[in-house]
Amino acid sequence: MLFAQINPILWITLGLSCTFGMGCQPQTLPESFASPSKSRISNSASVINSPVEYLGEFKIPTGFIFQDTPLGGLSGITYDPQRNLYYAVSDDRAIQGPARFYNVEIELNPLAVNPIGVTPLVDKSSRPFPTYTVDPEGISLTRRDTLFISSEGDVERDIQPFIKEFSREGKELQSLPIPDKFIAQNGQGIRNNQAFESLTLSPSEQFLYTATETALVQDGEPANLEKGTPVRILQYDLTTGQPVQEFYYLTEPVQTEPKYPDGLTIHSLVELLAWDETKLLSLERGFTEDVGNTVLLYEVSLGDATNIQPIDSLKDVDIQNIQPAQKRLLLDLRTLDIPLDNLEGMTFGPKLADGRRSLILVSDNNFNPLQVTQFLVFAINLEE
Numbered sequence: 001m002l003f004a005q006i007n008p009i010l011w012i013t014l015g016l017s018c019t020f021g022m023g024c025q026p027q028t029l030p031e032s033f034a035s036p037s038k039s040r041i042s043n044s045a046s047v048i049n050s051p052v053e054y055l056g057e058f059k060i061p062t063g064f065i066f067q068d069t070p071l072g073g074l075s076g077i078t079y080d081p082q083r084n085l086y087y088a089v090s091d092d093r094a095i096q097g098p099a100r101f102y103n104v105e106i107e108l109n110p111l112a113v114n115p116i117g118v119t120p121l122v123d124k125s126s127r128p129f130p131t132y133t134v135d136p137e138g139i140s141l142t143r144r145d146t147l148f149i150s151s152e153g154d155v156e157r158d159i160q161p162f163i164k165e166f167s168r169e170g171k172e173l174q175s176l177p178i179p180d181k182f183i184a185q186n187g188q189g190i191r192n193n194q195a196f197e198s199l200t201l202s203p204s205e206q207f208l209y210t211a212t213e214t215a216l217v218q219d220g221e222p223a224n225l226e227k228g229t230p231v232r233i234l235q236y237d238l239t240t241g242q243p244v245q246e247f248y249y250l251t252e253p254v255q256t257e258p259k260y261p262d263g264l265t266i267h268s269l270v271e272l273l274a275w276d277e278t279k280l281l282s283l284e285r286g287f288t289e290d291v292g293n294t295v296l297l298y299e300v301s302l303g304d305a306t307n308i309q310p311i312d313s314l315k316d317v318d319i320q321n322i323q324p325a326q327k328r329l330l331l332d333l334r335t336l337d338i339p340l341d342n343l344e345g346m347t348f349g350p351k352l353a354d355g356r357r358s359l360i361l362v363s364d365n366n367f368n369p370l371q372v373t374q375f376l377v378f379a380i381n382l383e384e
Contacts (some may be wrong), residue, residue, distance in 0.1 A: 050330050050331050051330065051380060051381040051382060052297065052330050052331045052359070052378050052379070052380050053356075053378060053379045053380075054336050054376070054377075054378055055108070055111070055358075055377045055378060055379055056111045056376075056377055057111075057338060057374060057375060057376050057377070058111050058112065058113045058374075058375040058377075059372040059373065059374050059375070060113065060372060060373040060375075061372055061373075062365050062367060062368060062369045062370075062371055062372060062373070063369060064373075066102070066115045066118065067117070067118045068097070069090075069096070069097035069098075069100065069118055070092075070096050070097065070367060071090075071102065071115060071373065072090065072092070072364075072365045072366075072367045072373055073090040073091040073092045073364050073365065073366065073367060074088045074089070074090060074091075074102070074344075074345055074362045074363065074364055074365075074373055075089060075090070075091040075136065075137045075138070075197065075344045075345055075364045076088070076089045076136070076137055076138040076139040076140075076149075076150075076198075076199060076271070076344070076345045077089075077104075077139065077345040077346070077347045077360060077362045078139050078140050078141045078147070078347050079141070079347045079348060079349050079350075079360075080141055081350065084105070084350065085103055085104065085105060085116075086103075086104040086105075086106055086347065086349075086360070087101050087102070087103060087104070087119075087139055087141060087147060088101060088102045088104050088139070088345065088362060089101040089102075089136045089137070089138070089139040089149055089345075090102065090136065091135055091136055091137055091152075091364060092136075092367070093131060093132050093133075093134060093135050093154075094128065094129050094130065094131045094132070094133070094134060095131055095132070096367065098120035098121065098128050098129070099120065099121040099128070099129045099134045099136055100118050100119060100120050100121060100170075101118075101119050101121070101136070101139060101147070101149075101170070102115050102117065102118055102119075103115065103116050103117035103118070103119065104116065106349065106360060106375070106377075108349065108350075108352070108358055108377060111375075111377060113375050119168075119169065119170040120170055121134070121136070121149070121166060121170045121172070122170055122171050122172065123171075123172045124171070124172045124173075126171060132154060132157055132159065133159055134151050135151050135152040135153060135154060135193075136149050136150070136151055137150050137151065137152050137195075137196060137197045137198075137199075137344075138150035138196060138197060138198050138199025138200075138210060138271070139199060139345075140199050140200055140201045140208070141201075142165075142201065142205055143205060145167075145168050146165050146166065146167055146168065146173060147165070147166045147167075147168060148163060148164070148165050148166075148176075148199060148201070148208060149163070149164055149165075149166055149199070150162070150163045150196035150197075150198070150199045150210055151163075151164075151196070152190075152193060152194075152195040152196055152197065153184070153190070153195060154192065154193075155184045155189075155190065155191065155192035155193075156192055158184075160178065160183055160184065161178060161182065161190060161195040161196050162175055162176075162178065163175070163176040163178070163196065163199070163208070163210060163236075164176070174241075176208075176236055176241055176243075177241075177242065177243065178243075179234070179243050179246075179309075181216065181218070181312055182195070182212070182216065182232075182234070184217075187217060187218075188216065188217050188218040188313075189216060189217060189218075190212060190216060190217075191213075191214055191215075191216075191217060191222070193213075194212065194213040194214040194222070194268060195212055195213065196210045196211070196212065197211075197212075197213045197268070197269070197270045197271065197344065198210055198211050198269065198270065198271045198272040198282075198283075199272070200271075200272045200273050200274045200280065201274060202274045202276070202277045202278075203274065203275070203276065203277065204277060205238060206237060206238060206239060206277070207235055207236065207237060207238065207274070207277060208235070208236040208238055209233060209234065209235055209236075209272050209274060209280065210233075210234050210236075210272070211231050211232060211233040211234060211249065211269050211272055212231045212232055212269070213231065213268035213269055213270060214229045214231060214251075214268045214269075215229045215230045215231060215314075216232065218312065218313035218314070218315060219231075219232070219313060219314040219315060220314060220315065222266065222267075222268070223251055223252070223253055223254050223266070223267035223268065223286075224253060224254055224265070225253055225254045225257060225265065226253055227253050228250045228251035228252050228253050228267065229250070229251050229267070229268065230248060230249070230250055230314055230319070231248075231249050231250075231251060231268075231269050232246045232247065232248065232249070232308065233246065233247040233248075233249050233272070233280075233302070233325060234246050235247070235302075243309070244309070245307045245309055246307065246308045246309040247302050247305040247306070247307070247308065247324075247325050248305065248306065248308050248314065248319075248322050248323075248324045248325065249269065249282070249300070249324060249325045249327075250324055251267055251268060251269055251284050252267060252284055252286075252296060253267065254266070254267045254286055254288065255267060255286050255288075255294040255296075256286070256288040256291045256292075256294060257288065257291075258288050258289050258290060258291065259289075259290045259291065260289075260290070263288065263289040263290060264287070264288070264289040265286070265287070265288045265289070266286060266287050267284065267285075267286035267287075267294075268284065268285065268286070269282060269283070269284055270283050270284065270285045270343075270344045271283035271344060271345060271346045272300075273346050273347065273348065275348070275382055278301065278302040278303045279299070279300065279301050279302070279303075280299075280300040280302070281297060281298065281299060281300065281330070281346065281359075282297075282298045282300045282327070283295065283296070283297055283298075283343065283344070283346050283361070284296040284298065285342065285343055285344060287342070292339070292340065293340040293341065293342060293343070294332075294333075294334060294340070295332075295333040295334075295340050295343050295361075296329065296331075296332055296333070297329075297330045297331040297332075297333065298327045298328060298329055298330060299327070299328045299330055299382070300325050300326065300327055300328075301325065301326045302325050303326075304323055304326065305323050305324060305325045305326070306322045306323040306324075308322060330380075331378075333376075336376075340363075340374075341363035341365065341371055341372055341373075341374040342363045342364045342365065342366060342371065343361050343362070343363045343374065343376070344362070344363065344364045345361065345362040345363075345364070346359070346360070346361050346362075347359075347360055348360075348380075349377075352379055354379075356379040356380060356381045357379070357380050357381075357382070358377060358378070358379060358380075359377070359378040359379070359380045360375060360376070360377055360378075361374075361375070361376040361377075361378075362374070362375050362376075363375075
């Protein structure tokens with residue numbers, strides 16, 4: 001979720017508009033909602049050297065009502081290859097509807113997106129989550145037909161983050177333990193609205209990865225124009241259900257200057273996607289007031305990274321003695337020359353005819369009428 005307190009007028013510069021209001025209640029998406037362009041990305045140097053090829057986009061306007069819920073806030077997405085379906089979790093804090101995820105069909109050729117179901121999330125007693133007690137952000141499907149979902153919590157309301165496993169029908173099955181250093185208490189832990197935005201399973205499903213969006217209070221400061229923010233990637237071993245390692249990941253600085261001295265700027269880690277046991281894709285998303293969004297896609301290796309789990313505070317150690325996760329830029333999405341919305345979710349889709357993997361990104365529209373739910377589709381070729 002991008003900061004909920006952002007005034008909607010700040011998004012005008014993105015060039016995103018909603019042509020359908022809350023009164024629009026069709027159950028299938030008209031073809032006019034889609035972006036017809038299938039053009040390839042421009043021949044910039046950063047694109048030529050990238051193993052990522054842009055295939056197209058599909059946009060759903062804010063205000064689209066599906067099964068009595070406003071479709072939006074899509075902060076995480078995961079692919080079900082057995083059913084050729086996607087599950088997209090909404091970060092609605094049970095305000096505009098129940099805490100929920102959507103079942104979505106995505107056709108790649110031609111590109112079309114169609115929601116086909118809504119699954120409310122309930123606790124172990126089958127009760128809906130009360131308003132504000134949950135902020136779903138990440139989602140990942142297991143081969144056991146269950147879903148891990150992360151919640152950022154709400155520091156201002158003293159609601160802690162969680163990572164829970166749910167049935168595909170939306171019922172809570174179990175919770176994973178959250179290390180104390182991540183708990184907001186006594187001037188340490190997560191920052192409000194900057195916690196477990198990401199979630200991904202390794203191919204073997206032994207490991208589950210998540211990360212904070214920005215630095216824990218005791219680790220450092222959020223990103224600014226001069227430097228990035230030090231975040232922790234948290235690794236769980238699902239054979240024991242315990243957190244076993246943490247890795248230092250440094251984001252890029254804020255990418256664009258605001259037009260005014262006090263203009264809002266952020267840059268954070270919003271998604272991880274494992275393609276090997278210790279190799280991931282990462283999505284860094286930034287926002288600058290009156291300018292818009294920036295999105296960077298990286299290949300990340302944890303193979304030589306230092307396990308910082310024993311370190312309670314990165315401020316108390318010489319950071320030069322810690323080997324960070326290694327990053328390689330795959331794509332700066334500004335080279336696509338399309339308006340970028342608040343992209344936060346990422347998943348692999350089916351293999352393409354040429355053997356490459358499809359990669360789908362989705363945006364959280366913040367239920368803002370000046371934004372859209374944007375799906376971007378890519379072909380990606382990674383070395384195994």
